[in-house]
Amino acid sequence: MRDIDYDKYYAKHCARYYGWLPATKAYQKQIKKKPLKYFTLCGEEAIDVFMLELESALSRDKTKRLPNVFICECNEDVARRILALVRPPLQEAMIIGPLEQILTFQDNEHTLGRSPDEDEPDRRIRRMLHVKGQFQRLKSYFPFDIINFDAYGNLLNPDDEANKLLYQSFEKIFELQESINAFLLFLTTPITHIHSDFQFRFRGDFEFNVSTYPKIRSALLSSVSTIAYDEIDENKRTALGFAKSIVLSAARSKGWNGEHKGIYIYQNRDLRKMLSSVVQFSKARTAPDESAYVEDIVRIIEQMPLYYSYEASLENQEVQKHLRKIIEYREKTRNEYRGEP
């Protein structure tokens, strides 16, 4: 049995409904573009894809496909199920393989100067060439209007090699987006076990901000009545740390300004916490804008995060209704495209 039934995961849908969706609509209105080009690590349920289609952020072409939707899925069996669910509407869409390996691919002695389409008898090298091919393909699809970085791994637990690569691949996104002026990022990660290095970094960055920026200091005092890190609510501390030390740190180092549209913390069925950030980035013309950074942190202090417990989400009729509507739409679409004569 699968761990999570995403069709009934209402707490997660709170993040979609209150965070991803309004941010998408606002962004689309701002850039006046339709349809948007969307990259996602959606699961087999593809709820985000169908939500954005239902809400007109994505649309089908003449052949009834969604040509602007790109999905990366590392689990081959899940990829198979996604194909069964959303194909044929998708086109050129599926990238099957671990995103962290694909985005961080670098040529080695076996792959340098070789085409991924070359025949190779050695399975190990063939695998490397395959990842190279996936990287080239994915790179060619960049930039995207929205990136939904909702990975299986944990961005805050670098002890695991895959998570380390995941963090690097997250940073890589900012390089690959260079030919666009603005984009929207949904970034989701578990926060139940934050590695001590990150906790240390969160604390250090917090103290640096308090001592460097009077506006941040004053916002803390007026919002949470303290500037002592340990006295601040854990969710807010995590939201601030994640925003400053992870998201904005990576973005600013690659020349992007970030504006948090929302940070959402929700519980899964096992009561483990997840964090989903919604951030709009704009390219910095010179050095990243210091005052914009401070304003962003102040906004987080004053307004974020929003928290959705698993139990409370089960009572949220509005969110449940919306999720059901998406699922109905998805099933209708799936039946339409089952190809029955």
Add this chain to the structure above:
Amino acid sequence: MNNIKPQDKGIIRVADITHAQLSQGLYRSTATAFKELVSNAYDADATVVRIDTNYPVFDFISCADNGIGMSLEQFLRFFSKEGIGSCIKRKHGKDTTDTYKRPIIGRLGIGMLAIGQLCPSFRIESHYKDENGEGKAYRAEIVLSDVSIPDREEIIRNDDTETKEIEVGTWVYEPIDYDETQRGFHIYSSDVRNTFKREMKSSIGKKELQRISFSLSDLHSEFYDKSKKSIRDCKPYLETIWELAILCPLPYYGNKGEYPINSTCFTSKESKSGEFEQAIQFIRHRQQQFLNDKFRVVFDGIELRRHVQLPTEKAAIPKLYFIEFGDDVFGSRLKFSGYLFAQVPNAIKPLELNGVQIRLRGVGIGGYDSTFLRYYREIETIRSRWVSGEIFVDEGLESALNIDRDSFNEHDEHFKKLQLLLHDKLDAVFNEINAIARERSEERRGKRDEKIKRSMQTIVAEESKGKFKLVQRDLEKDAPIVAVNEDKGEIVLNTASRPLKKKKADMIIGAVELAYQIAKHIATTDEERDKLFSQLIKEIFAELI
């Protein structure tokens, strides 16, 4: 012959290298490899099998069915104990599946390795109910050896040891939680051979990407596009879909009465004949059987159907024949029935439908055979292209089936009997369609001659300003080919005269002579005669040629 005095004796074994060959690929085409996976799903009482290739990138292949799955015991028997090919599907005389009573297709149990032809390593996942009805599941990875057959042979040649255990690959499995929604057998892999990727990608340019539709009716139109002679013109991707659909045990595309045989194209006399009735009843019965099987194959989201639509030319004269046999042959039962369709005088299009398709237990073997199992009488003539047909073998012939399930051992007694009876039937078919063609040709020739005659009469009457009329008459054999009777105002074309005894040459001589005689008897000056002659030659030949 002298008897052998045995010094030693024993059983004949097959070398491991031969087994190893199986894992490197047995199948002629991509479609025939997929067909094996579909056949396994059919035997597992699946109602749907979905094949995905991650079109249009083709870097992933998956095949998932919702059948009974493969138990872990079966898996281990295959991979750990008895080896690949130790199939028990037909153990204790079992001949049909449990739920849908489908005729079991598989015999050896090597079909799963068909994926090995496309993917050197792959994963399988099976969710099944054990004999106590308890849900079980496992996942396994199979990695076929990178060593090619020639390299293996080289190793054996250079090795002194006598018995060789050939490793064709490795396997590993883990039990996983049973998931009712995933019940069935799934195979998937990202380790797709570049040969497959390249071949498929070569089909999909920008134009095709826009044009290829996942609607079944659009797909049908694509296959029956009049500008294409062959499905091959549709390029490898669609060709694979076509071939797979034709081979699988699936219903025909389209509405009853129109597909595969459009009965409205036949004359009422024809459609009242006993043979037509038998053939139509037979086709309907088979279609119903396939529909009752409740078996669907979905390829990249496209529901497959057998796209057979006959006649393929509206102007053709269609004929339908029925063939049936059931008796013991060489000690075992052979039973088959089928239809043959002919359209006079047009070739069957697409040409992949030309020939006879043998279907064993509902599955097509080797596609439509345009040699009609080596029918020598008509095979070199254009008329063999007018014929298409299907023969469904319900009992027997399996011993003739080669290991690739795509061809037959032609010296098998059942095959020989089928061949003989088919050829007898084809003799009758070709006799009839040849007669129709001859009749049609004579009728056409007669019409053409009559038209020419009328044109000539008009030319003679007009150019002689009513002085002469042209008549055709049998005069003496040695009399001139054209005679002029000024008194009667007649120019007589002597139909008995055959100066060169060659039809076309004699016709030309007659035409020239006719022009000459008219010019001679009408013109008053040499100049006028020459001019009129030249004019008449042009007019007459414009009609003749």
